[in-house]
Amino acid sequence: MNFDLSKKTLREVNSYLQNIDLKSNQRDFVIKNPLGNHALCAGLQDEIKVTIKGHVGYYCAGMNKKAEVTIEGNVGTGVAENMMSGLVHVKGNASQSAGATGQGGTLVIDGDASSRCGISMKGINIIVKGSVGHMSAFMAQSGNLVILGDADEYLGDSIYEAKIYCLGKVKSLGADCIEKEMNDKEIKHLSALLEAQNIKADPKKFKRYGSARSLYNFKIDNVSSY
Amino acid sequence: MCGIVGIYLKNKKYNKQLGKLLTGMMNNMASRGPDSAGFAIYNKSSKFKYTVCLQKNFELKNLKKILKSKLTNTKYKLIADHVVIETSSKPEKTIPILKNIQDIDLVGYGKSIEIFKQVGNPKDVVKKFSLDKFSGSHAIGHTRMATESAITTDGSHPYSTGEDECLVHNGSLSNHNNLRRSLIKDGIEFKSQNDTEVAAGYISNSLKNKTSLKETLTNGLKDLDGFYTFITGTQKGFAVLRDEIACKPAVIAETKDYVAIASEFQAMAHLPDVNKADIYEPKPGIVYSWGS
Numbered sequence: 001m002n003f004d005l006s007k008k009t010l011r012e013v014n015s016y017l018q019n020i021d022l023k024s025n026q027r028d029f030v031i032k033n034p035l036g037n038h039a040l041c042a043g044l045q046d047e048i049k050v051t052i053k054g055h056v057g058y059y060c061a062g063m064n065k066k067a068e069v070t071i072e073g074n075v076g077t078g079v080a081e082n083m084m085s086g087l088v089h090v091k092g093n094a095s096q097s098a099g100a101t102g103q104g105g106t107l108v109i110d111g112d113a114s115s116r117c118g119i120s121m122k123g124i125n126i127i128v129k130g131s132v133g134h135m136s137a138f139m140a141q142s143g144n145l146v147i148l149g150d151a152d153e154y155l156g157d158s159i160y161e162a163k164i165y166c167l168g169k170v171k172s173l174g175a176d177c178i179e180k181e182m183n184d185k186e187i188k189h190l191s192a193l194l195e196a197q198n199i200k201a202d203p204k205k206f207k208r209y210g211s212a213r214s215l216y217n218f219k220i221d222n223v224s225s226y
Numbered sequence: 227m228c229g230i231v232g233i234y235l236k237n238k239k240y241n242k243q244l245g246k247l248l249t250g251m252m253n254n255m256a257s258r259g260p261d262s263a264g265f266a267i268y269n270k271s272s273k274f275k276y277t278v279c280l281q282k283n284f285e286l287k288n289l290k291k292i293l294k295s296k297l298t299n300t301k302y303k304l305i306a307d308h309v310v311i312e313t314s315s316k317p318e319k320t321i322p323i324l325k326n327i328q329d330i331d332l333v334g335y336g337k338s339i340e341i342f343k344q345v346g347n348p349k350d351v352v353k354k355f356s357l358d359k360f361s362g363s364h365a366i367g368h369t370r371m372a373t374e375s376a377i378t379t380d381g382s383h384p385y386s387t388g389e390d391e392c393l394v395h396n397g398s399l400s401n402h403n404n405l406r407r408s409l410i411k412d413g414i415e416f417k418s419q420n421d422t423e424v425a426a427g428y429i430s431n432s433l434k435n436k437t438s439l440k441e442t443l444t445n446g447l448k449d450l451d452g453f454y455t456f457i458t459g460t461q462k463g464f465a466v467l468r469d470e471i472a473c474k475p476a477v478i479a480e481t482k483d484y485v486a487i488a489s490e491f492q493a494m495a496h497l498p499d500v501n502k503a504d505i506y507e508p509k510p511g512i513v514y515s516w517g518s
Contacts, residue, residue, distance in 0.1 A: 036254075036492030054501060055491050074505050076491060077475065095475065095507060114507050115472055134472070134510065 001026050006033040010040065017067075020046045038076070041069050044086075058095075061088045064105060080107045083124055096133065099126040102143065108197055115152070118145045121162055127197055135174065137164050146193055148201060156209050160216060161223075164209040165190050167201060176215040180208045228383075228396040229255025229348075229369040230476075231488045232457045232464050233497075234516045239483050240498070245360030247497060249352050251486070252367045254493040256348040259369030262382040263351040264343025266334065266392040266459055269362035273299070276311045276320060276335040277342070279379055284329035296323050306354045308333070308342050317389060331379065331417070336390030338363075338461045343382040364517065366459045368394035374402075380418040387414060387423070388430035390461040395422040396489055397474045399452035425450055429458055443467045443513045455508075457487060463517015472510035479503040485516050 003013045013031060020026075031052045034040055038057035041050055044067035052060070055073035065084040074092035081100040090098075093111035100116070102124025109117075109126075115133035118126045123143045131149030138154075140162030150168035157174020163186075164177075173179075180186075182204070190203040211218070231251040235241060248265060256263075280289065286304050289311075293300065299314040309330075313320065317335060324332045334341035342355040348369040352358070368383035375381045384392040399405075402421035405428060410416070414427040428449065432442040439458070443465060446456075455474040456467045466487055468476055479486045479494050481503045486494050494500055508514050 035495040036490060038490075038492070055495070055505065057490055057492050073501075074477075074491065076477075093506065095477070096472070115510070 001028070002030045002032060004032045005035055005037060005040075010037050014040065014042065017041060017048065017050065018043050018045065020048060022046070034073070036076070041067070044069070055092070064088060074111070079109075080105070080124070083107065093130070094128075098128075099124050102126070106197070112149065118143075118162070121145065125193060127193065127199065129199070131168065134171075137162055137177075138174065140164075144190075144193055146190065146206075148199070156211075158215055159209075159211045161211060161218075163189075165193075165203075165206040166209065167206050170207070170209070173209060176212045177209055178212045180210045182206065182208045227258045227371040229258030229489045229493065230367070230394045230396045230455060230457055231255055231493050232364070232366040232394075232459070232466075232486065234364040234463050234485045236483055236485065236516075241363065242361045244362045244365055245356075246358045247484075247486075248360075248365045248367055249358045250496040251488055251493045252348050252352050252357070252369060254495070255367075255369045255489060258489055259371045260347050261372045261377045262343065262345040262370045262379070263348035263368065264341065264370075264382045264384050264394075265352070265355075265357060265365060265367040266339055266341045266384045266386070267360045267362045267365045268338040268390070268459065268461065269340065269360070270338045270461070271312060272337075273312050273314050274317060274320065274335060274337060275340055276313070276324060277333045277340050278309050278311065278324060278330040279333055279343075280307050280309060281329045281331070289327070289330065292327060293323070305342065305356065307344070308355065310340050334384075334386030334392060336386075336461060339386065339390045339392060339459070341384055341386055341392060343368075343384065344379055345377050345382065364459065364463055366392060366394055366457050366464060374398055374422075375418055375420040378418075381420050383422055384459070385420070385423045385426035387416075387426040388433060390459075391426070391430055391433065392459045393422060393426040393429060394457050395425060395454055396476075397452060397454035397469070399425060399450055399454065401451040405449070421452070425454070425456065426458075439465055439518050440513050440515060447511055455489070460518045463515065465513055465515035465518055466508050467513050468508055468510050470511040476508050477505065478508055478514070479505045 034054045034056045042062040045065040058076040059078045061069040062081045068087045070089045080088040083102040083105045085105040090109045094113040096115045098113045099107040106125045112130035117132040117136040119138045121140045127146045134152040137156045141160040147166040151170045154174035156177030297313045297315045301312040303310040383394045386392045399421040402424040455476045
């Protein structure tokens, strides 16, 4: 089913996609002419596939649950923010705060993500094929941020228990973020993340970063809850 | 919030449509700044152009009467409450004369620049000044959500504090009072309490001392404290700078025919061939410039 945002309003399109008639078999949707609109595909909660043909604005696919959203263009601030589950795939570049506070699901960005990618992430997997901007994974609590390119300044500042894997150069690490051992368990873990997205990269070549656990009250007894 | 937009034409293909392209950009940024709007259009002339804003009850004929014996070779273009005075009289002579007329405000001057700004929703402001009819080589626009100073014409962007210079700003500066005091000592004049006018004055003061625009903006990174995305226009083009934290958005779209910059992509969605454009965000703390 096709929607054309130059003919239909944003509210009409979002409302349709947020209230899928489960008795119908229609599960594939294409949105044309997104024209940089904000909050497109926010709050989707069913297992549907949506392809957006063009560039979108802020908070695209925010709060996503179960849906698979592909954006054939660039996205503005906060793509897939607070995502719960599902998959969001950006074929272009992403602006700042991509995947912010994401609780689950996977966000794949084929291009670059700018500053604060994965800020306060809480369980989401974020894979950036290009580079990330400054202060990425700021206060990241859990989940995985995989970067195939480089990372700008203050990577992982004030990080909790999220894991960062970076293939390229890291300009600088933020407060309480340190390089950690890339042991067999980690290589296996990263390998599974890459394979799930059909990404051909050698997991052994990545470096891993995480919390030095000196800024917050980390208790080893609670490690299973991250 | 505030919305900022700019378009620089790399060749003459779209010169006649410059105003039309900027109109769409400004309209789409109305939601980011509903309080006032303004724009600067660069269209090179052989004479000097002075844009003035007429105050209530003061008409063009009154202005003509005053200036008749004082300026030479003069033409007037009235658009809403703004008048562009084209004359061969040089700034050293003309500016003191214009500043002495109580019922007008000088908004900007130069050989290329024309500036129009007014309070009200940007969609109404661009209509009032018939922006879609303008042609030129490059243009900059602003839609304002007021934070630092009152909603007045003086508080509206763009700010022009030097010949063919202008500045629009999304953000807020925290050291503008101190900086204003030191710039006044250097002979820069200010009309408002606005923070952006201080940044414009800072740039003019530096350019006056023969520092390049790129170096001026790079020095600005340490001298201007606050949040900002700036677009600063000169006779030849414009430059863009974001502060190092980069909370204020900006996106650039570049094709073989033009470079456009805006707070959000939405402002550029209507531009020709934008889907084939190279689209990227200016990195924090780096000066990007075209033409200048």
